[in-house]
Amino acid sequence: MPVVSNAVERIPVNAVGRDFAVGDIHGCFTKLAIAMGKVHFDPQKDRLFSVGDLVDRGPESHQVLTWLDQPWFYAISGNHELLTWRRALGNPIKEVDHRQHGGLWLDACSPEQQQRIGERLQALPWAFEIATPEGPVGIVHADFPYDDWRKIHEQEFSPEDIDVCHWSVQRYQQQYPHAIKNVRAVVHGHKTINRMAQLGNVYFIDTGGWRSGGHFTLLNLHTLRPM
Template sequence: MITKYVRRFARNTVGIDYAVGDIHGCFAALEIELAKIRFDERVDRLFSVGDLVDRGPQSDTAVEWISKPWFHAVQGNHEDMAIRYVEPGNRDRDHYMMTGGAWLIEKPRYAQVMIADALAELPYAIEVETDGGLVGIVHADVHGKSWSDMVQAFACADSGTKLRRITNSVLWNRDRIQDEDHSGVPDMRAVVVGHTPLKRPAALGNVYHIDTGGWLRGGSFTFLRLDDLQPSTPASHELNWEGA
């Protein structure tokens, strides 16, 4: 069951699919790293775990990137904050400024609305077909006990309150990584997440945490190949926090 909140992509039969960790407006640095792995825009695809905006110098570029035919992103909590900041009557300026939102706050209203509308079109979850099975992509964690539970919950989210209950998990939850929970997600080949910056990518069961702080000084972007689940930096089974 696919909903407007969950988007599925067929298997890539001609190129390589990669997932990348949080970008946070560091698109110029991302382009440099893509060149290093010889990313081919003609046949390869790049899937983002969200947090395209805030903190970095090129957050404005996010709208341009999400229009690229080979780039596909889910919403992160920073997209959520940007969208909610622009909503009438819900402009928590001080909090959003503290979390990196100055780039949007300083824009005229019409530009804010255009950007928020573009970010709101992003799904909360992506499914990618691979030879080994379905790989899921969400920003922080799966809602419920399985991927199918989450998809069903999205399908039944007929109010803002119900949707917020789901997105609180999908965009914000850190319980799995804080508890070092290796139980995994039973009905998926793998699930790829970001949200929590680590010194190295970490595999907890079949959940791959790949935000290695490409947006931080001294950090780097991790690219996870979805065909063989191999990261550009070897994954660790011990969590090393960036402390950001």
Template sequence: MSGWQLANPVRRVKANLKGRDLVVGDIHGCFDLLQSALDSLAFDERVDRLFSVGDLIDRGPDSIASMGWLGKPWFYACLGNHESVLLDYLYSQDEDLADTWCRFGGEWFFDLSFKMQTSLAQRVLQHCSYAVEISDQKGHAETGIVHADVPVGMSWSQFTSAIGDNSRLQYDTLWARERGRGLRSDRVEGVRQVVAGHQIVQGAHQSGNVWLIDTGAYRAEQQGGELTVLELPDRLHHFSDSALR
């Protein structure tokens, strides 16, 4: 995680007074499944907003399309560990990293021209953030969104104040798996709730005040996973290739 810097490490957005806010788990290139899910939910980009916990790319069939929404006025995305690897590789050209990335889904990237690779990286740098904060009507932090987790003992305000300049904290925010594995259930203070992905769980649920919503969308075709969408504040929707509910 060196040689690059996000334009907006923390993105803060005001309360949505006109429509709904939806948070989607790790997409991993399953763009058609996401589009079907939004159609099923009658998503209206004029008033509704879609937030992503990150990992738009790799493993699924259409990483480029999944990144195509970056920059849309109704779409907000956290940086996932897969997007961070894309940036790490492009800025280092490390062939060992390239081999590792290909083993967990990054082979599509190497079929692209260097110009396209660079364009996608710039899109990530401009439009992905380590954290997204949605405020309530009074301007207080209500929902925080990250890729993996907020470190133990850090309040939401401490976390968002430090994340832009702390490389160790950035790494933990992208890669931590303890909560998803059931090894911690503490609350993140200073915010009503946090939504995270990264670690695949058998069913979306809350741990402390943290929603875990990565339910393995890229496994949906094998009936081993599904795409989860959390309609804030607390309504879950689940989608697979065989069923939309």
């Protein structure tokens, strides 16, 4: 399956405030804003990092560009960004029907809006490496195919590897316990679970904030504690 191929983006340390990672948002930005209020998020100092899947399923996917325009909001590409921009730019992924996976909202957008959304989502990186006071933290949407984070910076990190980063649930399904070397932690979404899970130094934080009865987990990247 074709994948986005943008580079890993390195983010410098936040020396004045907190950094949070949040699980899949899926067009539920009002609910996310409420969760941010509960942790007293300060947009003048704090930063929020999305693990991907900003859009589809929820009622506010059309607000995605407003959020991406915020200077404190950072996002990588998840599989739903991939589905959205491919269809928005006229080259849908044939193997997956975006409309059946929460993508009907895109049809309500004008052609001009679809073009802007598609171009913006296409430009998202597919991984973050965020500097923290205790060492770098990686963010990848779904899974990581190796036990060494340095692989992500090597030329042989292949399109198939990026495909794993967008779609795989193998590490979680197999409850693979080994840590990923040369990184403090790696944070994933994609797999919706009732409460945050940890396998080695890998954190799964999609706790279904976009679902009825779910909640958004905001993981403090400086302390690695959920809030």
